[in-house]
Amino acid sequence: MAEFTIIGGNVSGLSAALHLHEQGHDVHVYEEKIWNKPCGGAISVEFFQYLKKKWNVELEEAHKGRYMIIGLPTGKHVRIESPFVTTTRKELQEKLIEAAKKQGIKITITGKRLTHEEVFDIATPQTIVATGYSKLSHQLLGREWDPKDVAHILRFDGIVKEASYPDDHYIIIDNKITGYGWLFIGDDHHLNVGIGGEVASLPGSFSWLNYFYQFIEVLREKYDVHINEKLVPRGWKLPLPINKKKYHVSNTINGIEFIGVGDTVGMAHPILGAGIEPGWMSSKCLAAATNEKGWIDPSKYQRLLIKNLKVTSNRRLDVFLSRMMRSSLPYNNYFAYYALKMFTTHMIQKMRENHWYEIQYHD
Numbered sequence: 516m517a518e519f520t521i522i523g524g525n526v527s528g529l530s531a532a533l534h535l536h537e538q539g540h541d542v543h544v545y546e547e548k549i550w551n552k553p554c555g556g557a558i559s560v561e562f563f564q565y566l567k568k569k570w571n572v573e574l575e576e577a578h579k580g581r582y583m584i585i586g587l588p589t590g591k592h593v594r595i596e597s598p599f600v601t602t603t604r605k606e607l608q609e610k611l612i613e614a615a616k617k618q619g620i621k622i623t624i625t626g627k628r629l630t631h632e633e634v635f636d637i638a639t640p641q642t643i644v645a646t647g648y649s650k651l652s653h654q655l656l657g658r659e660w661d662p663k664d665v666a667h668i669l670r671f672d673g674i675v676k677e678a679s680y681p682d683d684h685y686i687i688i689d690n691k692i693t694g695y696g697w698l699f700i701g702d703d704h705h706l707n708v709g710i711g712g713e714v715a716s717l718p719g720s721f722s723w724l725n726y727f728y729q730f731i732e733v734l735r736e737k738y739d740v741h742i743n744e745k746l747v748p749r750g751w752k753l754p755l756p757i758n759k760k761k762y763h764v765s766n767t768i769n770g771i772e773f774i775g776v777g778d779t780v781g782m783a784h785p786i787l788g789a790g791i792e793p794g795w796m797s798s799k800c801l802a803a804a805t806n807e808k809g810w811i812d813p814s815k816y817q818r819l820l821i822k823n824l825k826v827t828s829n830r831r832l833d834v835f836l837s838r839m840m841r842s843s844l845p846y847n848n849y850f851a852y853y854a855l856k857m858f859t860t861h862m863i864q865k866m867r868e869n870h871w872y873e874i875q876y877h878d
């Protein structure tokens with residue numbers, strides 16, 4: 516059996532640890548800290564149940580809105596029974612770490628970001644890179660993202676007492692700029708609100724902060740959500756390439772083969788930016804690409820990823836609509852609403868048929 520160092524202990528790093536360990540390999544995870552990573556924290560109800568059943572991970576802070584509004588800035592929307600549970604990322608990471616430790620997996624919380632040089636002191640011949648969108652990922656994987664494949668995100672997460680709203684979750688997809696906004700409502704005045712989009716096709720004068728406040732206005736005017744406090748969001752970046760084949764999954768430096776999972780290989784959904792379940796799945800594909808001696812075959816891994824994404828979170832319609840959104844074509848509201856309805860129905864139905872966190876196709 517093989518030995519693997521995994522750098523990064525959030526969703527995809529911990530999935531890699533659990534699945535490689537399940538196969539009998541010796542794994543050691545290095546994570547900087549347990550923290551409330553920026554993330555909407557929306558996961559499917561099915562993934563929530565799977566975590567509980569398969570890994571005994573019980574997310575107590577999870578909140579299920581009864582309905583989800585998926586709409587346009589015009590107020591036109593589709594209201595569906597919510598397919599998502601929202602959770603805090605701190606709890607998700609904490610509970611996954613607990614579950615991994617119970618399996619006997621070694622986890623070191625380093626208390627600081629590991630540097631490129633430090634990684635070589637702890638690396639195994641094949642080392643898993645699960646450090647998300649970060650300098651270290653870029654160095655280890657020799658990665659340069661095309662700016663068109665990176666979303667910019669502003670997000671506020673916290674207690675907002677001066678607010679009134681129906682008990683729904685909201686995703687408002689913009690048909691004019693290439694992005695969307697979300698509002699997830701938790702218990703006890705907890706709001707998680709953000710906007711994100713791809714920056715490459717926007718004019719130089721575009722301000723994400725203005726867009727964030729415009730989104731709050733759209734919520735007020737068109738969706739009866741009144742947030743009466745000035746929220747101060749923080750900015751993040753998230754890779755969400757449409758064409759996942761464009762980027763390699765591994766890179767060799769000084770005889771060490773680094774293999775990426777999760778955000779390091781751009782797993783997130785090309786429109787929604789949901790990357791938790793696709794990240795989980797990427798690590799399952801990684802484990803499925805090991806041979807009997809525990810050697811990961813990177814080409815097999817990439818093949819499995821592509822095949823599985825095609826039936827999970829990168830289906831033809833997702834790809835088509837995300838290309839349309841990024842093309843800056845002047846859509847009219849009628850088309851945008853039609854596309855939204857089609858996408859929503861299709862996405863939810865397919866998500867239920869082929870879970871985004873599971874491997875549907877083996878080689």
Ligand SMILES: Cc1cc2nc3c(=O)[nH]c(=O)nc-3n(C[C@H](O)[C@H](O)[C@H](O)COP(=O)(O)OP(=O)(O)OC[C@H]3O[C@@H](n4cnc5c(N)ncnc54)[C@H](O)[C@@H]3O)c2cc1C
Pocket residue numbers: 522523524525526527528545546547548552553554555556557558625627628629630645646647648649651668669670709751752753776777778779783788789790791792794
């Ligand atoms: C604002 C925002 C909202 C989002 N909302 C959603 C959502 O609602 N649903 C959804 O499914 N997805 C969402 N996503 C996407 C999702 O967060 C990511 O796709 C997912 O977290 C990827 O997991 P990962 O494990 O690959 O990487 P990450 O979650 O980025 O984890 C990387 C880990 O590596 C650690 N690390 C990084 N560098 C080092 C280092 N040098 N040394 C040691 N440790 C290091 C970090 O501390 C971190 O814990 C959102 C993303 C953002 C930015």
